[in-house]
Amino acid sequence: MNPRVRFAPSPTGPLHIGGVRTALYNYLFAKKNNGTLLLRIEDTDQTRFVPGAEQYIIEAFQWLGIPFDEGVGIGGDYGPYRQSERKALYKPYAEQLVADGWAYYAFDTPEMLDAKRKEAESQKKTFQYDVHTRMQMCNSLTLSEEEVQTRLQRGDAFVVRFKYPENTDIHVHDLIRGEVVINSNLLDDKVLYKSDGMPTYHLANIVDDHLMKITHVIRGEEWLPSAPLHVMLYKAFGWEAPQFAHLPLLLKPDGNGKLSKRDGDRLGFPVFPLQWIDPKSGETSSGYRESGYLPEAVINMLALLGWNPGNDQEMMSLETLTELFSIEKISKAGAKFSLDKAKWFNHEYIQLKSAEELAPYMIPVLKKNGVECDIHYLQNVIDLVKDRLNFINDFWDQACYFFVAPTEYDPQAVKKRWKEGMGDILQEVMKLIESFVPYDQQKAHDAVMQYIADHELNMGQVLNSLRLAIVGAARGPELFTMIGVVGVQEVRNRLDKAIQTIEGVRS
C-alpha cells in the first residue's frame, strides 16, 4: 500500500521553520514511496486562531515548491481538511469511547482543578488527573448514573477524559527512536473533548488520521510524550495505528533550547519562510524569502538539519533529496540552526543559476532603489557580480555602481592610490580607452598596460584610481570587463567627475 502522510499545522501564527522541515520530511517520504501528502489545518483551539495564518502556510509552501496532493486549498476525497469544519464529526467518537469504558465525562470546573493544583503545590507535589486521583474527582466514574444524565441534559459544562487502564505498559514503536515504553499509571487522563464542543488535538488527530487513512505520522519530537495516549486511542477504537516517527528538534544557534520566534530577529536570521506581520501587534518578523534566500537553498539546508544521505553529498535538489531520503537516516539528537551554513548554501544556489534566471529576482531589488534598466544590461551586471552574492538582497550593495554613478570616493582608497598628478595620467589612459571604437576590451587593456609600462607608472595605483572613479571604492570585478559593461562614455563622465571631486578638494 502506498503511504499517506500529512502535515497538520495549527493556524496560530506564521509557519515556523521547524514546521517547514517537518513538512519537508513528510513530503520526501511520500514522494520517495509513491505516496500522498496532505495538508490538514488543525484549528480546534478557537482562542488561538489567527486570521491569515492559514493563507500564510499555503503561500509559504508554494514559495518553497513543496506541493501537497490533498488538503486545504486543494481538495480531495477525505475532506473537509480543516478540523473546525469537521467539528460535528468528533462528538460521536468521544461518546463511543465513554460507552466502551475507555473514557468518562468530567464535570470538574477549571476553578476546582486549579484549587487541586494549588493544594498539591503547597505540599510540594504535582496534581495529576490520573488513575490515582480520578476517583476523587467529579466525573461519571464517581457520580451516579442519574446524576450524570441530569447534568448532561441540563447542559452542564463537561469534558471527556481518557481513562487509562491501570498499570499497563504501553509500547510505542518509533521509526527513529525504536521502542519507547511507559506505564499507564504515570500518565494523566488527557482531555479528549472540550467543554466548548471541540475535540482536543489528541482526539481530532487520531480520528482524522484514521479517517484520512494516514499510514505514517511524521512529526516533531515534542509529541513523543503523548504518543502513548495516541496508541491507546487507536487501541480503544479498535483501529490499526499508523507508524510513528518523531523528528529531532531544531535548536537555536546559541544555547540549547528549541528554536523560537524570538531567536530570529535576535540573532539576525529568519525563523519563518515568509515575512509575517502580526495582525494584532503589527510586529514584523522577517522571512527567508524577503531576506533574499532561494527556496532551493532553504530546502537543502533544512533537509540536512537532522538527516543525511549517508555520504558526503551536500548539494541536493528536491528531486535528489527525494531519491535519497530514508527515515532510517534521520538523526536522533536535535540540530542547531547555523546561519553560516545557511548563507553558504544560498551562495552556492545563486551560483547555480544563470543571469537569466536571476534577473527576475533582481528587478524588485532595483525597483526598491528607484532604478529601472534594460534586461540585457541587468544580466550582464549579474554575470559580473553573482559570485559575490550570498543573498539576493546583496545585489544592490554589490552592484549599485552599475546603475548609479558614485558620489563619494572611499577616502582610504583615495589616499592609498590616487597620488599627485593622477588626474593627468588618467586623462591619458582614458584617451587610450576611447580610441577603440567600438570598445575592445583586450585592446584597451593591452594599450593601457603598455602605457603604464612605457611611463614606468605604478600599475596598482593607476588602475585602482580608475576603478575608484567608476566604483567609488576599491572593489568590484575586473576593470576592463567592467568598463565594457558600464560603457566608455559613462566611464568618461565618471572620471571627469572624480577628478573634479578628488583633485578639487585637494587644491
Added chain:
RNA sequence: GGCGAGUUCGUCUAGUCGGCCUAGGACGUCAGGUUUUCAUCCUGAAGAUCAGGAGUUCGAAUCUCCUACUCGCUACCA
C-alpha cells in the same frame, strides 16, 4: 518534582550488526596562492581520546550497566 528522549571537532554530521578510526566530510576559523582592488576561487593547517566512569572482549565511538548534563512533555494549546 515526575516521565520521556538525547549526548562524536565551535556547528551540521560520517561512522551499516566491535577491528580498515593514528575518528572522515562540510560550514566556520587560520595561513598561503590566484587577482591591478574587493569578493569569488584554489591549496594547506589547526580542530573531537567519541559526555564521564565501570565492565564485556585479544580489540569499543560502536555491546552492557551506572553517573552527569542538555532538551522535550507535564493545559479544557497544538
